[in-house]
Amino acid sequence: MTSLKSKLLAAIAGSTMLAGAAFADGHAKLSGDLVIFSDMSNPAPRAVMEGMVDRFGEMHPDLNIELTIIDREAYKTQIRNFLTAEAPDVANWYAANRMRPYVDAGLFEDVSDIWEGTLSEELASTKGAMTLDGKQWGVPYTYYQWGVYYRKDIYEELGLSEPNNWEEFKANCQAILDADKKCFTLGSKFLWTAAGWFDYLNMRTNGYDFHAALTNGEVEWTDDRVKATFANWKELLDMDAFIDDHTAYSWQESLPFMTNGDAAAILKGNFAVAPLREAGLDDSKLDFHQFPAINGDVELAEDAPTDTFHIPANAQNKDNARAFLKFVTSAENQTLINAGDALGQLPVNNQSSVDDDKFLQEGFEMLSSNSPGGVAQFFDRDAPAEMAKVAMEGFQEFMVKPDELDRILSKLERARGRIYR
Amino acid sequence: MFPTPLEKRPPAARTMYQAVLPLALVVWLLPLLAVAIFSIKPGADFTNANYWGVPSSFDFVDNYGQVFFNSDMPRYLLNSFTITIPTVIGAVALSAMAGFALGIYRFKANIWIFFMFVAGNFVPFQILMVPVRDLTLDMGLYNTKTGLVLFHVAFQTGFCTLFMRNFIRALPFELIEAARVEGISEIRIFWYVVLPLMKPALAALSVLIFTFIWNDYFWAVVLTQGPESQPVTAGITAFNSEFRAMYHLMSAGSIVAALPPVAMFFLMQKHFIAGLTLGAVK
Numbered sequence: 001m002t003s004l005k006s007k008l009l010a011a012i013a014g015s016t017m018l019a020g021a022a023f024a025d026g027h028a029k030l031s032g033d034l035v036i037f038s039d040m041s042n043p044a045p046r047a048v049m050e051g052m053v054d055r056f057g058e059m060h061p062d063l064n065i066e067l068t069i070i071d072r073e074a075y076k077t078q079i080r081n082f083l084t085a086e087a088p089d090v091a092n093w094y095a096a097n098r099m100r101p102y103v104d105a106g107l108f109e110d111v112s113d114i115w116e117g118t119l120s121e122e123l124a125s126t127k128g129a130m131t132l133d134g135k136q137w138g139v140p141y142t143y144y145q146w147g148v149y150y151r152k153d154i155y156e157e158l159g160l161s162e163p164n165n166w167e168e169f170k171a172n173c174q175a176i177l178d179a180d181k182k183c184f185t186l187g188s189k190f191l192w193t194a195a196g197w198f199d200y201l202n203m204r205t206n207g208y209d210f211h212a213a214l215t216n217g218e219v220e221w222t223d224d225r226v227k228a229t230f231a232n233w234k235e236l237l238d239m240d241a242f243i244d245d246h247t248a249y250s251w252q253e254s255l256p257f258m259t260n261g262d263a264a265a266i267l268k269g270n271f272a273v274a275p276l277r278e279a280g281l282d283d284s285k286l287d288f289h290q291f292p293a294i295n296g297d298v299e300l301a302e303d304a305p306t307d308t309f310h311i312p313a314n315a316q317n318k319d320n321a322r323a324f325l326k327f328v329t330s331a332e333n334q335t336l337i338n339a340g341d342a343l344g345q346l347p348v349n350n351q352s353s354v355d356d357d358k359f360l361q362e363g364f365e366m367l368s369s370n371s372p373g374g375v376a377q378f379f380d381r382d383a384p385a386e387m388a389k390v391a392m393e394g395f396q397e398f399m400v401k402p403d404e405l406d407r408i409l410s411k412l413e414r415a416r417g418r419i420y421r
Numbered sequence: 422m423f424p425t426p427l428e429k430r431p432p433a434a435r436t437m438y439q440a441v442l443p444l445a446l447v448v449w450l451l452p453l454l455a456v457a458i459f460s461i462k463p464g465a466d467f468t469n470a471n472y473w474g475v476p477s478s479f480d481f482v483d484n485y486g487q488v489f490f491n492s493d494m495p496r497y498l499l500n501s502f503t504i505t506i507p508t509v510i511g512a513v514a515l516s517a518m519a520g521f522a523l524g525i526y527r528f529k530a531n532i533w534i535f536f537m538f539v540a541g542n543f544v545p546f547q548i549l550m551v552p553v554r555d556l557t558l559d560m561g562l563y564n565t566k567t568g569l570v571l572f573h574v575a576f577q578t579g580f581c582t583l584f585m586r587n588f589i590r591a592l593p594f595e596l597i598e599a600a601r602v603e604g605i606s607e608i609r610i611f612w613y614v615v616l617p618l619m620k621p622a623l624a625a626l627s628v629l630i631f632t633f634i635w636n637d638y639f640w641a642v643v644l645t646q647g648p649e650s651q652p653v654t655a656g657i658t659a660f661n662s663e664f665r666a667m668y669h670l671m672s673a674g675s676i677v678a679a680l681p682p683v684a685m686f687f688l689m690q691k692h693f694i695a696g697l698t699l700g701a702v703k
Binding site for chain 1 (some may be wrong): 463464465467468469470491492646647659662663664665666
């Protein structure tokens with residue numbers, strides 16, 4: 001409670017400071033145009049985006065802001081078109097390798113100047129994800145944590161506590177299996193869920209830097225260190241830790257195993273909380289813990305997919321766009337747009353206050369202070385799309401046929417040779 | 422040649438039939454029933470794997486309220502009407518005229534033009550996907566309702582013309598000859614003699630085309646995007662958010678989207694069945 005209070009106080013202090021800064025900025029009122037293309041098309045994100053534009057417009061009454069919201073999926077194909085043809089001044093996208101094609105093609109503006117000074121400190125947790133070739137190419141506006149969501153009541157009934165290392169993790173799992181339940185539910189039908197397991201096992205076995213090098217295509221998939229990751233994974237598979245027939249379920253279809261108590265936990269992003277709560281798992285039954293360390297020598301690192309704003313290189317009103325990016329990342333705005341009644345995710349600014357929600361609080365704490373190794377974006381955002389597809393198929397196949405590991409890894413290695421050139 | 426009517430079969434076969442029919446009906450309707458049941462369940466029932474059981478709470482008002490007041494569904498429904506109705510009018514009007522020309526006048530290329538209309542029906546429409554998309558893009562009609570309407574009119578006119586031509590051929594030709602003897606102009610013959618006789622065909626075709634176009638998903642996805650132009654069949658996927666699919670809302674949306682063609686069917690049942698058989702049986 002005290003930590004919450006101090007956080008709130010810090011937030012208030014931060015926001016008053018920021019209000020001062022905004023006032024100072026306000027002297028230089030912006031005019032002209034600002035064209036924004038956004039993919040925040042679901043109802044809640046849409047309201048957030050429109051709210052941001054309204055508030056920014058109030059600060060700069062002479063500015064003519066034109067906001068176009070495009071369906072999230074359609075946006076992914078349209079961005080290639082509009083970045084080259086009629087570029088807006090601000091556009092949504094994703095961090096890390098997902099922005100590399102546009103950075104390499106010279107379509108995103110280098111915005112390192114915005115990051116100079118205080119912003120780099122306030123946004124320290126996501127700075128790495130926005131950096132390519134030593135420069136920053138945009139700003140984040142929201143992210144969420146990944147980790148183990150578990151049935152607190154089952155753990156209590158079996159006398160288990162949150163594991164702090166790999167041995168405890170496995171011991172907990174064995175106890176759950178002895179109680180005739182499965183340790184983890186998983187729906188790997190659409191592949192990406194298995195990639196979450198790979199991300200964590202690899203980052204805990206070999207560390208963030210190795211994981212980044214691997215997803216960048218700099219390390220062979222047949223490397224012994226990769227094999228060590230899979231050996232750890234195989235320990236879980238040999239224990240039969242996962243639910244049967246997980247390849248038949250989507251992630252949503254895998255949730256019933258957890259709600260009806262057949263499985264005790266799930267490795268998932270924070271978006272799993274909402275359906276689980278609706279299904280009756282209140283805070284006394286559902287809890288969160290960080291994926292524990294496996295190799296004590298590597299620093300903990302987390303998956304925290306980050307959504308971003310960028311300035312296209314062909315934009316017309318770059319000064320206005322820069323002001324908008326600064327506004328988006330300000331502590332005050334971050335508090336507002338990531339609140340439980342808005343996006344319900346984590347603010348990227350460490351001066352912001354986090355919504356009074358157990359899981360968001362724990363996630364913010366974890367990412368701000370207990371993820372020294374770095375923040376990864378999730379496998380299919382860190383690796384190029386083509387490699388991600390092949391690799392995730394490999395992960396799923398490995399979970400079903402762990403003995404075929406060598407064949408699977410040599411297949412991935414061949415794909416690596418073809419894809420990164 | 423025809424199967425023996427049921428009344429003439431042995432009693433055992435009749436009992437068997439009566440027992441199996443309801444069963445087959447239930448199995449046949451099971452997916453629809455599932456959607457209908459899901460549309461009044463809360464979202465939590467999906468997470469709890471309560472797929473077939475009694476709803477944990479009765480959320481009819483909630484779900485349908487969400488669909489009508491808190492989503493783009495009304496917009497999508499309106500789009501569907503503004504796409505379907507002009508298409509029906511356009512396709513039926515064009516094909517009535519084309520059918521009149523092909524059915525009444527004897528000229529050399531008659532049969533070839535008719536074959537072209539018929540052959541068009543045999544082209545699998547999927548292979549037209551890329552060229553049609555590029556065409557609409559070049560014409561500035563991509564992502565507009567006009568583009569979708571124009572394409573549907575062009576594509577449906579082929580089938581409609583086959584239908585209309587055969588129907589007009591079956592009319593007694595003496596009626597037209599009689600009118601000509603009276604010295605009535607051709608356009609007035611079409612308007613005052615042929616069109617009134619075609620009423621059953623017009624009604625049947627309208628109902629048929631209405632359901633075809635309303636239920637079209639393929640072209641809706643290929644040629645349009647977003648709530649400003651997409652019809653309801655494509656709009657239902659808007660209930661898939663970034664992470665979660667809202668199955669209960671999608672079910673409610675599907676029921677709403679299916680209502681107009683179903684209502685159309687029950688109101689115009691007679692014409693519908695006539696429409697399905699009219700082109701084939703002369």
